[in-house]
Amino acid sequence: MLIGKSIRMERLFNRITKRTIIVPLDHGVSVGPIPGLVDMRKTINDVVEGGANAVLQHKGLVRCGHRRSGKDVGLIVHLSASTSLAPYPNAKTLVGSVVDALKLGADGVSVHVNLGDEYESQMLHDLGEIASQAADWGMPVMAMVYARGTKVSSEFDANIVAHCARVGVELGADVVKVPYTGDAESFSRVVEGCCVPVVIAGGPKLDSERALLQMAHDSILAGGAGLSIGRNIFQAENPFLLVQALDRVVHHDMSVDEAMAMLEAAK
Numbered sequence: 001m002l003i004g005k006s007i008r009m010e011r012l013f014n015r016i017t018k019r020t021i022i023v024p025l026d027h028g029v030s031v032g033p034i035p036g037l038v039d040m041r042k043t044i045n046d047v048v049e050g051g052a053n054a055v056l057q058h059k060g061l062v063r064c065g066h067r068r069s070g071k072d073v074g075l076i077v078h079l080s081a082s083t084s085l086a087p088y089p090n091a092k093t094l095v096g097s098v099v100d101a102l103k104l105g106a107d108g109v110s111v112h113v114n115l116g117d118e119y120e121s122q123m124l125h126d127l128g129e130i131a132s133q134a135a136d137w138g139m140p141v142m143a144m145v146y147a148r149g150t151k152v153s154s155e156f157d158a159n160i161v162a163h164c165a166r167v168g169v170e171l172g173a174d175v176v177k178v179p180y181t182g183d184a185e186s187f188s189r190v191v192e193g194c195c196v197p198v199v200i201a202g203g204p205k206l207d208s209e210r211a212l213l214q215m216a217h218d219s220i221l222a223g224g225a226g227l228s229i230g231r232n233i234f235q236a237e238n239p240f241l242l243v244q245a246l247d248r249v250v251h252h253d254m255s256v257d258e259a260m261a262m263l264e265a266a267k
Helices: 002-012 027-031 040-050 059-064 098-103 120-137 158-170 184-192 209-221 239-252 256-266
Strands: 020-024 054-058 074-078 108-115 141-147 175-178 198-201 226-228
Touching (some): 040 239, 054 059, 098 120, 108 158, 141 158, 158 175, 158 184, 184 198, 184 209, 198 209, 209 226, 209 256
Parallel strands (some): 020 226, 108 141, 141 175
């Protein structure tokens, strides 16, 4: 099954740079059909034509954005869910399986874990179980690991983020997604503790496109493997152009100033 996993990873990552731009579109379960996630086919077309390597969706949403033309794109099926209406919104539960993802033609699956939450043990169990199942099928697993609990002083602290990333690695993830720590030096310590690709989350909506490009640039400089960023892309003024600019930074080592100039000229 190792060849199957290798082939699927090549669909999620650029074969030359070994980096990726993943656009998560799973927010509808958490917070509903927010702007950018209403017309799924348009959103997916915009980010894919802009240069995204993969999109991430819940199993039922795949049919809503299925494309019959244009560029190919990797598909990650998200297996964890909770809603903002729940009394414990950080407690994620499994809502799908590796077999579900295989039936949909997915190239990977993802599982969300919030360390520090009172239901941490169940989420860790779920990640370990999915990683074991995925290994049997040659399916890559991305672990989204965040620190969110009463004992967590800051979910962006480098030591805490490094711990999050290492948990994902040790429980069998092939890719780990964690918050960016704010600067390249501290994030390099996160990457050093992992033997699998580390991608950054977008977090809350940023106040400018330059801030997003800078974060992408600095994370790559630190040894990161790219991005898994949702609302900062799909809620952008022009997602197509923004992903184009991110592609230049992530896959072509373009400077932030050069990418911003390209973005402004295209507008």
